[in-house]
Amino acid sequence: MKKRLLYVTPSFQSFVKADLQILEKHFQVRVNHYPWKNKQYAPVYFFLQFFAMIPSAIWADLIVVNFGGYWAYWPTFFAKLFGKKSVVIVHGTDSAAIPEINYGSLRIPVLRKICGAAYSKTDLILPVSDSLIETELTFDPPITHHQQGIKKLYPDLNPKFKVIYNGLDEDFWTYPKHIQKEENSFLTVMSPSQFSLKGGDIIVELAKEFPTCKFYFAGVGLEDLEMEVPENVHFLGRLSPEILRQTYQKAQFYFQLSSFEGFGCALAEAMLCGCIPIGSNTNHIPQIIGESGFILKKKDLTLATDLIQKVIKVKNKEVLAEKARKQIIQNFTLKQREKELISTLNTVL
Known part of the structure; x- marks a missing residue:
């Protein structure tokens, strides 16, 4: 019998859908989703997720959270409370605080605390590249906050990391030789x-x-x-x-x-x-x-x-x-x- 997996995501980009298809082949999957992009309703979704997460966390053997954010707090909290396992997949904005270019969830104090709490409670963080653990930015001159990544932004945390790169479907993204490239x-x-x-x-x-x-x-x-x-x-x-x-x-x-x-x-x-x-x-x-x-x-x-x-x-x-x-x-x-x-x-x- 397949293990039960709760998948928590704020959005459904192509790489999220690809992960869901993978997980559904190997696990019995339930999805927890609210339209968190509507930021004015974030407190409402946070409240609703609290109550939805209790029975969901009890049901699940494993909780997978996609992106660090408000939506990651209750899943990792209840996983810890009920003795269940959880992982958080991080993609970029959840590992950065770059005020010079107005980028990175972690530049927002409340969100930084919530992400930090989730990262400290989860069993494993799965970055899609090594640079989300730690990196030094030197490309864009206006950026003065050069040190980025979860290790740099949360020096007192000691979470476990496992880098798993994003994957692309080479059978869909093809290179037919008969199609002429437009020069320059x-x-x-x-x-x-x-x-x-x-x-x-x-x-x-x-x-x-x-x-x-x-x-x-x-x-x-x-x-x-x-x-x-x-x-x-x-x-x-x-x-x-x-x-x-x-x-x-x-x-x-x-x-x-x-x-x-x-x-x-x-x-x-x-x-x-x-x-x-x-x-x-x-x-x-x-x-x-x-x-x-x-x-x-x-x-x-x-x-x-x-x-x-x-x-x-x-x-x-x-x-x-x-x-x-x-x-x-x-x-x-x-x-x-x-x-x-x-x-x-x-x-x-």
Whole structure:
């Protein structure tokens, strides 16, 4: 008989849905979810979750919490109270406090205390990259809070960690050789609220420096931004996974110029589709790219311009594209995450 697992999540991004599908193959799963993005109702959800969690925690053999946040407090509290096991999967904002760029849940005092309480009570924290345990940020000059990660932000805590990288589906994110890449085309994926965090500002400036190149933004519409952009910048808006896949397959290069990035799922998706990656020197991005692409050392327009001049002159683009796909298949597949995640959860039990 399958063990009973309670899965607590505030949202359902693609990587969350992928984890749920994995867990449902191996456990009897119940989901606890409230729309925590409606921040004005957070106290109501916190109150409701208290009562929902008592019978749920009694039922469960294991509680898995996705992201650190308000929703992580009661699950880890009742798991501890009832002698049940719990783990918390952390993804990025729950491991950072960067006031200079208004990023990181842990910059908010109340939320920092609640996350700290959850991290101290849980049996295991599962970061999706090593950098969420501890890292030093050097990419974005305005950032002065260089030391980030749970160990740095909670020096008095001594939780157990097990890094399990996000996994991508190489059977969905494909690189058909018959699809012609658009020469000197650059793609990036972000939401409107992530525009500066993901380097949208410097990408627009690069577009002005390279008027014969094409720059595409997926996830953002022109109506979302109050700014003038050159004619070679195209905002595609929100795309379905199928249309996004087609967009990756046509783009020659992919930008991931984040100031902070917990993992970089879109970067890995693009690489599986044969995009040559150009990433920032921050968090786990250089490790994802490996030897298959290019790294921008600092968020600086002069350095970025020099790098793009080098990039567009590269002659072995097809070789690099294939190398990018192989880099993800060798290190960051969904099958690898499933194997690591299930093995770890069974060990906790």
